[in-house]
Amino acid sequence: MTAPAEVVDELVELLRNVLPEADSATLSAHVVNLRLRRPAAGELLGYLKDFSDALTSGHSGGPAARLRLLDALAADYPSVQRARCVRCGRVQTLRHRLDDGRACVTCYSRQHVETCVRCGDLREVAWRQADGGAVCPKCKRRDTSFWQQCCVCGKSAPVVSRRDGQPFCQNCWSAPLHTCTDCGRDRPVCSYTERGPLCKGCYHRERAAECGECGRVTANRRRDRTSGALVCERCWNPPVLTCVDCGQQRPCPRGLRTGEPRCGSCCSRRRPRRTCARCGKVQHIHSRLPLGDVCSPCHTKIRRNTAPCAQCTAVRPLIGTDAADRAICGPCAGDAREWNCRRCDRFDALFSDGLCPRCVAHDRVHRLLSGPDGHLRPQLTPLLELLDAESDPYQILLWLYRSDWGSLLGRLATDHEEITHGLLDTFPSHRKHVQYLRQVLVTAGVLPTRDEHLDSIPAWLDTLLAAQPPHIITLIRPYASWSVLRRARGLSMRRASTPSVRKYARSRILIAVRFLNWLDEQHLTLTTVTQAHVDAWLDAGTHTHHRLRDFLRWAHSRRLAPELHIPWLGSGRSEPGDILDDQERWQLLRRCLTDEDIPLHQRVAGALVLLYGQRPQRIVTLTRSHISTRGERTYLTLDRHPVLLPPPLAAIVQRLVAAEPFGRRPIIRDLAPVSELLFPGARPGACMDYGRLTHQLNTLGIRVIPARNSALCALADDLPAPVVADLLGVHINTAVRWGKLVKRDWTAYLAARTDSG
Template identity: 50%
Template sequence: MCGPCSGDDRNWYCVRCGRVDLLVAGTHCLACDTHLRSHQLLTGPDGKISAQLTGLHALFTEPDATEAAHRLLAGNSTWIRLLRELVAAGDPITLAVLDHHGTDIPVEHLRSILLHTGALHPRDNAVDSVAPWLDTLVADLPTDLAATVRAYASWSVLRRARGRAARGHLGVSAPKYARVRLQVAVQFLTWLTDHYRTLADATQADVDRWLGEGASTRHRLRDFLRWAHQHDRAADLHVSWLGRDGLPSQLLADDERWSALRRCLTDQGLDLRVRVAGALVLLYGQIPTRIVELTASDLVADRRGDSTLRLRDRPVLLPPALAALTTELTSRPDRRRRGAPTSSATPQWLLPGLRPGAHLDSGRLALLLRTAGIPVRPARGAALAALAADLPAPVLADLLGISVSAATRWSSLAARDNAEYLAARVEHPPR
């Protein structure tokens, strides 16, 4: 029975829309209470919701997300408090205003939602977001260390990133990698200071000790030390680069690789995201940071029914089973695109993340794969070794978007030379 027919004498009619429902505080249905909370949050000093925030209001009040939006608006999360503060100020919300509040997770979450709903326009160069973050990073450093980090950022990290952006080769994860390099440099310089050392008198023993005390991320110090040596700020210090300077020490055996691939293609109990991503690792040696940047537009089906996936610059033909899984994944309703304006350039990510308009975090994807029994590094190595046994290094590099030197190392592991390929190029030169 409905509420009024049950004999319960409480009020069952929403005072705003007249709907019969369980009411919040005995007055409004869940949808109307959510609408009122959103209106209250986004109304400025003039008593109106600014045109800038209408998309955000639409996001909060979408009918199929009422419960989640109500929990969010009824809570007291940090980014909601920040949004309330900015709206109450009555001024337009800009990227510069958000930069002033730092780069903590709540600020970044609010920034991504405002970009997604069209309240903000993305920067022409995503790496420009690193500059205000850098001010916060070096704020508490001694003057000499701060100057060193700023010089490294300006003349190496950001300069190269801007050059890649100008050539159209800048990935969406570039700001993250830039920040990691700078963070690692600051951590090493701080460690040297704590041990009464300076960058100028740091030794290889210091570097090895520091690397051995932390996670593998510390190996990204290699870039900073190379820059410091080139500018006479440090000795010629060496940092190995996580296995890329030599051949891998651990690969999945062929039977393990094929067994894992069979699971990805046939096990319906696995998360569809894991099945597709795992197959791309096991077949094409892709890494999580590249997989999460794939979009629905990278998958193309031709008239013959064959499907290709653009992994870098070249489309790669997918086996029918993997093509079907990838198509199913792209056909899922992308809940993370809710509230985006029709003119939004937000990509339809193959693997959407928690933040509206953002893709799945690469670290999260790696964790999902490991949990499913697919160790990324050994699985990727096995795939590249198998491909290198069948393809010449230049073809492998062009197909997968890896460097020729890396492809050559994998060819060495597979004990393959390029004599036949070179002879074929001489006999049939490209037109």
């Protein structure tokens, strides 16, 4: 007996309340087409009254008539959600009922598992023996009684498909090709739609949609079991369950359907080990290519190191071999997988969502430099020219994954409208990733150039004084601004600043702050302090306490303190006690000029220390403009006048000028065609750290201080002090001091000047 008219009208009225955009006639037609009997109609009506979200929740519970009604309404009304499988969350035909809802055929079979009599695992039943014992699908495939002889290769193997009744094994079977409706290429069919057949790439592009959490468009999505939304792999959080192997409570992305949850670590350990066809090692296999099973390191090398194919000569990843054991690409090896990027159509080992590594790197760099609205920050547009995603996209992807300064750049782009030096000063200046990010932004032109050694001191001073009492701040701020920094900036106008300048300024400010804090502990003030107090302060500390002399002189000149005396430490120039023996010096120099096992930049730096007594601080600042040639002669300009280099040294210097930049190639592209720096550093546009160069020379056995002392002694013995000062760029007083050390007078030099004049 069909449902009475009043029940149908009441159902239509309930549906109108949920779907106000629908008309009564259409809803009535949908209900009538269900052909409900009186009991089924009453059950459906009661369920709709009890659950207000029956049409939108997607839950698979309730009467069977509700599922048929959802299928009919979902085609016309997007707000209606079809019932999803209670286990996998997919919208499918749900033929089986479980305790908490309905399930698809696959999940129902996985729910009803038995212990395999062969492997002992709890799995689905694929076949039963004569005694009724259950056999899982994996053991059935391993059972040689089910194997047949392949019609192509003749090997006995499991049958994966048949064509015209002939069996094919896994290696010989190739899916038939059809013309894809979207891209028009002949590819194996992944899905048949109303428009026609679709290849795998077009099928996944059609399924691509925005993630319900981050909004990223991707075809690789998972169903969130709590909200039911489709989220990408990044936003999907595996449930925290007890791993069946290790017994710990950990996120378990595998084994949810079989009832045997396993964490990521245990899944990796369970992977079988096989012999890699490329390296020959027994390892976990990453992929199965035409050349054989390859491990993860070899798969990465194949993807990154493209080469000309032996058959078609196209530069591609070589994943197969021909009869002559030559490396060939995928199409020549008969591999039917998709290898063309869906965006740029470049043949490459696809990385994510059907895109090549270059397109993925470009997308992720744009996302990193974009604000909350997803649009690229105009201020950060110049960075796109510096990040070299075209030549080495894998290095860019690795940088995005693990770089501290890249993560900081992304946070600044998201949280702040504009990035300034002041904003970066709020982060700890001693952190290397903050320093590197500032250098990158300056190189790109995003931030203006500044003297980092001096301009970083005000922010450091604000942090230091924030924890001090007001009377100390009143004294320290003018002393730092108008005495220490003023003199340091004056010196920077005559010569380039170095890290020593920053260390000099900070040490004097810190000593003054510590002295004022000590006065507070002694219940003294700057006006009541006496010489005895100052002497006690000096005796209680190290020699660095003598740097208080500068602050006390400044305070006395402004009548803030009485005249107090602190001995001057002097310039630290005493008679050198560590001088390299001449024989050892020449042996080290000969090694730098001839030993090809030593890196070229270390050979040049060592020779300049041993021959001309140059400091590493000066060596790292040398550029190609300091090298000049006149005919067959090579000159090096260390100060105002060029120095003629000996032929062996000139040869290795010219090689260094023509060589590629040494060290690890950074991801920041150098916009200049050739770097001017002979000793480039890790930071873009900056020279090598002189401390690192000093460590490298010490490792070679060239101790910088003894080697430099020995070289200056030899030069002072051979040349007059003014010549040494002009050629090497040292102060005249320094040259005179070295001349006195070797007991040389100026008689011959003055006589030569008189004769020439």
